[in-house]
Amino acid sequence: MGVLGQIFVMAISAIFIQNFVLARFLGLCPYLGVSKKLDSAFGMGMAVIFVMTMASAITFLIYRYLLIPFGIEYLRTLSFILTIAALVQFVEMVIQKNAPALYRSLGVYLPLITTNCAVLGVAILNVTPLADGSSYNFLFATLNGLFSGIGFTFVLLAMAGIRERLELVDMPKSMRGMPSGLILAGIMALAFYGFMGLKI
Amino acid sequence: MRFVSELSKGIIKENPIFVIVLGLCPTLAVSTSVNNAIGMGAAATFVLLCSNVIISLIKNVTPAKIRIPVYIVVIAAFVTVVDMMMAAYVPDLHKSLGLFIPLIVVNCIILGRAEAFASKNNLLNSLADGIGMGLGFTLSLVVVASIRELLGNGSWFGMRVLPSTYNPMLMAILAPGAFITLGFLMALMNMLKEKK
Numbered sequence: 001m002g003v004l005g006q007i008f009v010m011a012i013s014a015i016f017i018q019n020f021v022l023a024r025f026l027g028l029c030p031y032l033g034v035s036k037k038l039d040s041a042f043g044m045g046m047a048v049i050f051v052m053t054m055a056s057a058i059t060f061l062i063y064r065y066l067l068i069p070f071g072i073e074y075l076r077t078l079s080f081i082l083t084i085a086a087l088v089q090f091v092e093m094v095i096q097k098n099a100p101a102l103y104r105s106l107g108v109y110l111p112l113i114t115t116n117c118a119v120l121g122v123a124i125l126n127v128t129p130l131a132d133g134s135s136y137n138f139l140f141a142t143l144n145g146l147f148s149g150i151g152f153t154f155v156l157l158a159m160a161g162i163r164e165r166l167e168l169v170d171m172p173k174s175m176r177g178m179p180s181g182l183i184l185a186g187i188m189a190l191a192f193y194g195f196m197g198l199k200i
Numbered sequence: 201m202r203f204v205s206e207l208s209k210g211i212i213k214e215n216p217i218f219v220i221v222l223g224l225c226p227t228l229a230v231s232t233s234v235n236n237a238i239g240m241g242a243a244a245t246f247v248l249l250c251s252n253v254i255i256s257l258i259k260n261v262t263p264a265k266i267r268i269p270v271y272i273v274v275i276a277a278f279v280t281v282v283d284m285m286m287a288a289y290v291p292d293l294h295k296s297l298g299l300f301i302p303l304i305v306v307n308c309i310i311l312g313r314a315e316a317f318a319s320k321n322n323l324l325n326s327l328a329d330g331i332g333m334g335l336g337f338t339l340s341l342v343v344v345a346s347i348r349e350l351l352g353n354g355s356w357f358g359m360r361v362l363p364s365t366y367n368p369m370l371m372a373i374l375a376p377g378a379f380i381t382l383g384f385l386m387a388l389m390n391m392l393k394e395k396k
Contacts, residue, residue, distance in 0.1 A: 023375055025229035029308055032224065074284060077302040078276040085269055114272075117225050117306045124302055174390035178221060182383030189376040 007143060014147035016195040020118050021155045022188055027118030031156055032181050034109065041160035044109040045153030049146065051091060051113050052122055055084050056145025059123040060138055080123045085114045122148050155188065203328045210332030216309045217340035218389045223309040226300050227341055228378040234357040237345035239293040241338025243286065243301060245331070247278045248310050252330035255318040262319075271314045272305065279304045309337060347381050348372045 020026045027048070034044045059080050067073050092110045096103045113119060126141040136144060162184060171180060216222050223244075230240040254274050262270050283301045286294040294301065304310065313333055318326040349355055352373030354362035371377045 025225050025375065025378070026303075028224040028228065029222075074280060077280050077283065077305055078273065081272055081276050081305050082269070085272060114268075115306045115308055115311060117303045120306050121299060121303060124299060128299075172387075172391075174387045174394060179383045179387035179390065182379050182386065186376045186379030186383060189374075189379055190371070193374070193376065 006140075010140065010143060011147045011150075014144060015151035015154060016192065019151045019155060019192055020121070020148050021152055022185070022192045024121070026121040027116050027152055030109075030112060030116055031152075031159065032178065032185070034112075035156055035159040035163055035181070038157070038160045038164055040109070041156045042153075044112075045149075045156050047109050047113055048116065048118065048152055049149035051084070051088060052119050052149035052152075053142060053146040054091070055087055055119050055123050056126055057138070057142040058087060059083055060126055060136070060141040063127045064138075076124065076127070077120075080120060081114075084119055084123070088114045118148065118152055155192075158188065159184065203324060206325050206328035207332040210329065210334070210336040211339060212336070214333075215336045215340060216312075216333055217337060218386060220309075220312070221386075222312050223307045223337065224382075225303065226307060227344060228375075228382060229300055230297055231341055231345040231348055231378060232373045233349045233353070234342055234345045236293070236296055237341035238338065239286075239290070240297055240300065241334070241341050243282045243297075244304055244307060244310070244337055245334025246282055247275060247304050248313060248334045248337075249327065249330035250278045251275045251310060251314055252318040252326040253323065255314045256321060256323050256326035259319045267319065268311075268315070271311060271319075275310055275314070276305045309333060344378075344381055344385065347385075348377055352377060 014020075018024060021028065021031050030044055030048070035041050062079060062083060063073075063076065067075060067079065088110060092103075095110070122145050126136055126144055129135045159181075163181065166180060166184070175183075210216065214220060217224070217227055226240055226244070230236045251271070251274050255271055258270070258274075279302060282304070283294075286297075286301060313329060317329045321329070346356060349357075350361060351369045352371070354360060354364075354366045354368050369377075372381065
């Protein structure tokens with residue numbers, strides 16, 4: 001299988017089969033919190049894709065060329081979360097300066113991304129050896145971040161689309177809001193289990 | 201007296217999972233068995249307790265502008281301690297919790313309590329708040345895990361409860377079961393609250 005084939009398999013796997021939200025339980029807070037309106041879900045999704053891709057690339061380089069040579073791998077969690085926090089801050093400043101329109105639409109969601117566990121999750125997964133003992137190289141780690149972010153955005157948008165319609169449904173008062181959102185997520189996860197049968 | 205009320209509020213009245221709805225990722229991911237739930241609860245309680253104490257102690261010397269990064273560094277340091285201790289003493293549990301131990305750093309409950317409580321209250325109350333919230337978190341995890349383990353595996357805390365003729369509902373320990381169980385539990389909590 002060529003490199004392109006591997007990239008394709010990785011994309012399908014990250015978006016559908018091992019979806020970050022529905023199969024790995026990462027990034028649930030924004031998934032349930034920001035999925036009430038379609039356009040805010042879109043803003044959040046774009047911001048997450050961007051930060052996850054950047055964070056994957058930077059944390060991979062830090063781990064490979066800073067932590068491993070000095071034998072301080074145990075600082076992984078600490079250094080990664082600081083990198084992500086700094087990155088989010090930096091991205092926020094750059095967007096604010098260069099693309100004020102984008103900043104206004106993303107504005108509120110950017111700071112929230114620091115505590116989105118999908119970002120730290122993908123950074124840690126990228127440097128963890130895979131089941132067969134091999135580990136990602138720089139290109140694959142970055143792409144993994146990109147595809148995982150796309151997978152997150154995909155289910156976030158699907159969820160927001162359904163929830164907008166769910167607002168109009170007459171349901172018991174105790175089921176409104178979070179409970180119905182969770183049950184909906186359960187049904188979506190069940191549907192995504194169908195993708196697990198894919199043999200690629 | 202204040203100490204006791206700060207301690208008990210986290211367990212029911214301000215339960216972090218069911219009432220404040222924070223920290224859902226670990227709740228859903230590690231509640232496949234009661235064993236995992238208690239392990240995760242203990243790890244998170246330890247981090248919550250230590251970070252609350254330290255943050256309460258340094259609240260007067262922390263500049264307001266950079267307080268969030270400071271809190272995150274404190275929390276990350278304790279998470280690293282827990283991670284290494286668990287790898288050394290309970291390797292099996294460490295393996296089954298996996299990624300979710302380092303992810304305690306971004307558990308919203310811990311940063312949430314640091315910001316909302318420990319940075320404004322004295323040492324003793326912060327200590328009580330940390331213990332209470334940690335217990336509330338552990339308790340909720342155990343409740344969710346009990347249902348899922350019983351339905352999905354026919355056992356509780358590793359002990360077989362239902363007879364071997366019970367056909368396990370596998371879905372309950374897979375991802376969809378986690379969402380649906382928690383959804384119905386929350387609906388139940390809402391219903392009880394309305395009745396009051």
